[in-house]
Amino acid sequence: MALSDRTPGIRPHQTVGRRLDIAWRYAFPAATSVLFMLLSLAPFGLWGQAALLPVVALTCVWFWSLFRPAAMVPPVVLLIGVLLDLVGFLPLGVGGLTMLATHGLAHRLRRFLSRQGFTVVWLIFMTVACGIAAMNWALVSLLTLTLVPPGPVLFQAGLAVAMYPVVAIPLMLAHRTIADPERA
Amino acid sequence: MIRPSIQARHALARLTLPAMVVAAFGLMLVGKVDTVLVERARTAVYDMSAPVYAVLAEPLRRINKAIAEIVGLWGLRDENARLRVENEQLRRWQSIALTLDSENQRLKTALRWIPDPEASYVTARVVADAGGVYAKAVLLSVGPRHALRKGQIALDERGLVGRITELGSRTARVLLITDMNSRVPVILETSRARAIMAGTNGPWPRLQYWTEGTIPKEGERVVTTAEANAFPANLPVGTIRYNANGIPEIEPDAQLRVLDVVRIFDYGLGGFAPPETPSRPTPGRR
Numbered sequence: 001m002a003l004s005d006r007t008p009g010i011r012p013h014q015t016v017g018r019r020l021d022i023a024w025r026y027a028f029p030a031a032t033s034v035l036f037m038l039l040s041l042a043p044f045g046l047w048g049q050a051a052l053l054p055v056v057a058l059t060c061v062w063f064w065s066l067f068r069p070a071a072m073v074p075p076v077v078l079l080i081g082v083l084l085d086l087v088g089f090l091p092l093g094v095g096g097l098t099m100l101a102t103h104g105l106a107h108r109l110r111r112f113l114s115r116q117g118f119t120v121v122w123l124i125f126m127t128v129a130c131g132i133a134a135m136n137w138a139l140v141s142l143l144t145l146t147l148v149p150p151g152p153v154l155f156q157a158g159l160a161v162a163m164y165p166v167v168a169i170p171l172m173l174a175h176r177t178i179a180d181p182e183r184a
Numbered sequence: 185m186i187r188p189s190i191q192a193r194h195a196l197a198r199l200t201l202p203a204m205v206v207a208a209f210g211l212m213l214v215g216k217v218d219t220v221l222v223e224r225a226r227t228a229v230y231d232m233s234a235p236v237y238a239v240l241a242e243p244l245r246r247i248n249k250a251i252a253e254i255v256g257l258w259g260l261r262d263e264n265a266r267l268r269v270e271n272e273q274l275r276r277w278q279s280i281a282l283t284l285d286s287e288n289q290r291l292k293t294a295l296r297w298i299p300d301p302e303a304s305y306v307t308a309r310v311v312a313d314a315g316g317v318y319a320k321a322v323l324l325s326v327g328p329r330h331a332l333r334k335g336q337i338a339l340d341e342r343g344l345v346g347r348i349t350e351l352g353s354r355t356a357r358v359l360l361i362t363d364m365n366s367r368v369p370v371i372l373e374t375s376r377a378r379a380i381m382a383g384t385n386g387p388w389p390r391l392q393y394w395t396e397g398t399i400p401k402e403g404e405r406v407v408t409t410a411e412a413n414a415f416p417a418n419l420p421v422g423t424i425r426y427n428a429n430g431i432p433e434i435e436p437d438a439q440l441r442v443l444d445v446v447r448i449f450d451y452g453l454g455g456f457a458p459p460e461t462p463s464r465p466t467p468g469r470r
């Protein structure tokens with residue numbers, strides 16, 4: 001819709017199928033983020049699997065905020081954060097704040113990072129993951145009035161950095177193909 | 185349709201992030217004030233997703249089993265030798281146990297012992313990890329017309345697993361004994377010293393506040409005590425082990441890392457309020 005306003009030219013007829021296709025491409029980032037988050041809880045029986053959920057949420061929010069901010073708007077980020085709180089048994093609000101912080105950082109660094117290669121984005125993500133883990137730990141400690149052990153969040157940050165290519169490369173491929181609204 | 189000017193739209197777009205941050209703080213406040221609401225929202229989300237996990241559980245279990253079997257093929261010879269030795273030992277123990285059991289029965293008859301009431305139980309499948317990063321808990325898939333209550337006790341085939349802390353219409357959440365908010369009154373089997381088993385979120389809960397003058401021995405068995413009316417007496421919990429810093433810990437009997445099916449027992453106990461959700465642990469001595 002916004003596309004046709006801005007650029008003149010000949011366009012295919014707006015059939016129902018095409019509209020659905022466009023809608024799907026716009027919804028792709030949020031929908032897959034939620035799906036991956038719920039899938040990360042499936043009983044795989046992996047050691048340390050509990051850390052997978054926040055890692056998946058963080059990577060998805062970071063990636064789409066950076067490369068497709070139009071589809072990862074703050075209300076969607078907040079919803080993902082609330083889902084993270086609910087299914088990840090965090091005090092309510094922690095997931096929302098950390099995810100919004102991730103989104104804000106990605107948004108700030110967007111202009112710079114869009115010109116960089118994969119490795120630089122990964123390196124910056126490493127710093128962001130550590131910062132978000134520290135924020136998560138501080139918020140949970142504050143809200144529960146106990147010093148929760150920092151081990152799990154350190155593991156979480158490490159896992160986020162290690163898992164980044166595993167999550168981000170398929171997302172990047174999808175971003176250029178099946179999730180690209182321009183290709184609808 | 186009236187469309188706002190470009191400037192207005194930009195201003196609005198710029199305001200959404202701060203507005204959402206304020207909303208997140210608001211949610212934090214709601215979470216602090218109304219824990220029941222948050223708990224309901226949680227169980228609602230899990231009630232919705234649990235059937236999917238239950239469906240996924242079976243094929244995933246098969247895959248895990250196949251992988252374990254392939255891995256197991258490597259160590260088959262050693263495993264076989266170890267099992268032979270263990271079997272030999274177990275046979276000896278079995279004969280001892282049978283003798284003791286019959287002797288116990290005879291003594292109980294002689295004493296006109298009032299037997300403990302038989303506990304009823306239901307079996308439920310573990311469908312997901314429900315602990316998150318800061319807690320140790322599992323999610324059980326239970327039928328829609330279950331009669332479970334908070335505070336009921338979960339055991340696997342070897343020992344104590346934990347207690348039910350949250351109940352949905354199709355799911356139940358069991359807080360494991362390894363969770364940092366878990367405290368279980370226990371008794372050391374040989375010295376009969378009372379103690380508290382406190383979870384640390386690590387794989388081995390700590391032993392605390394044992395009776396003065398007794399020293400927990402490495403390998404000593406630990407069972408629950410009926411004190412505080414939260415648990416029935418003599419449920420197997422684990423064995424004592426000392427960690428590298430010389431602090432006594434408990435090696436749980438239950439296989440908490442590979443929980444598959446647990447039994448939920450109804451002992452009709454109600455002496456202890458069920459533990460609070462880990463989102464609001466009570467600040468206290470640790």
